[in-house]
Amino acid sequence: MKSITVVGASLAGLYAARALRTQGFDGRLVIVGDEHHHPYDRPPLSKGFLTGATDQGQLALVDADDTADLYAEWYLGTRATALDAAGGTVLLDGDRSLDTDAVVIATGATPRLLPGPEPGEPAHTGVHTLRTLNDAQALRDDLARGPARVVVIGGGFIGAEVASSCAMLGHDVTVVEAAPLPLVPQLGDDMAKVCAGLHADHGVTLVAGTGVAGLQGGRGYSDHPDSPDRVTGVELTDGRLLPADVVVVGIGVRPSTDWLEDSGLLLKDGVVCDAGCVSSLPNVVAVGDVARVDGHRAEHWTSATEQAGVAVQNLLAGGTVATHRNLPYFWSDQYGVRIQFAGRRLPTDIPRIVEGSAEDRSFLACYERDGQTTAVLAVNRPRPFTRWRRELMRST
């Protein structure tokens, strides 16, 4: 194999590129990424970067030495528009193309948008999504204009972190969640209730069980009488209107597979892969948020980093010789509380608090099925969490 192209220059793509070199690939390595930045870390974007505790330099995933060690050709600010794996080409914007023997797909995910204005119609200013450094910078600048009424649409982890950061900055924050309770799919009712309680603990209003009917905009924004179409409020499906100066839409992501539509690859909520991250074509692997590995698509930092080594091993071997031992793990920091979760729970698994208490916002809960622990949730209990996580990794 003489040339390999990694598409997506972020966490999973970078770890795959590193793995290619450490596993002995010495051919041409090309890394294509549509963002202009070198790989950086996303988790702080909703946490320290938004509050100002973390600056842009601290987000970098590579320094000059790392980049030199990779000996790669970087095509940054460049979008891959199509893949012809059989013919061995990746098409790039600007009518360019790259010949390649194999491809690592690491294009991640893109925020879902509210069913909004017609295409071509400008969206309201003051409405944000949060995925990229540029998104985070725009939100940070908007929040720096002065105390604002912030409405966060979506009470998932990223929504909750944004709400927490905005509250810490002194803004007046409301979280709108369509489901009766946020985070139920991830944590189950009981534990979701505890986590949802964090909002109220810190003066953030949670409006749950009602959807968003639409956004209102106009010239009513006090500081900026001339700004023509700044968002002014969020209309809810129950008829209520929440006044808003800043709106953050955090209603989930969809895998970035648009560019693969005509590739012949099997796509189904992500690039369909076996347990070794190998796609329906043997010279194409997928890693990170874009990959549906053995029926599961994770959107977690650790999955992206862990999958890379396995995917590369299989790519270089020309077939699946290794599989990814998948124990999903994620963490979230909100309101000064660290939440960590590992395992794979079914909705019927029963959580049991084994140390600490929910009232103190410091506890460890094990999810149990037929007397077996299937997953573990820690709120401000990192030490026992790590032990449990190890235990679960051993037993799965």
Add this chain to the structure above:
Amino acid sequence: MITVCLIDDLPPGESIRVTDGVPAPVAVFHTEEGEIYAIDDTCTHQDASLSDGFLEGCFVECPLHEAFFDLRSGRPTCPPAKQPVRTHQVSVESGRVLLHVSVAEPA
């Protein structure tokens, strides 16, 4: 010099976080092999306390993103951490764990 605790209160495999009398928190480990080591407690990657990490031989795994640090040198052995943590002198005298905090730059 700081008295951290009695050695009996820090059995092999355990760690303790020291915050009093030190410029920055320090993590003290007693390995299964019986060695005692002290390093800066805060991971050089992001915000995690290494005393909460998983001890494996004379290495500790960060509880947040699993960087490994060598307790002897303070150096990380794998990403995402790149910078070493400072190491500190620690000794056991008359059953007490004593910490001599260094102000030197990390190795």
